[in-house]
Amino acid sequence: MTDFLTKTNCDRCGAKLTSRIMSRFNEDCICMTCEEEERKHPDYAKAVEAELAALRAGDYNYPGIGWSGKDGRLP
Numbered sequence: 001m002t003d004f005l006t007k008t009n010c011d012r013c014g015a016k017l018t019s020r021i022m023s024r025f026n027e028d029c030i031c032m033t034c035e036e037e038e039r040k041h042p043d044y045a046k047a048v049e050a051e052l053a054a055l056r057a058g059d060y061n062y063p064g065i066g067w068s069g070k071d072g073r074l075p
Helices: 033-039 044-056
Strands: none
Touching: none
């Protein structure tokens, strides 16, 4: 995550970044369009809950549950 603030392009779609956010699924730096799509993913709630559980346990470097693609499902 050391390059999060200096990235110029979205890790998912490659679009120029005007604003950015960290993915809930992995360590991708994504644009707001990709973040909107990510929120629609069927496993989004699972990714959010796993991240919150890691934070509550003191894991501030949690890498996420993994990104399975826009329409992919996680086990």
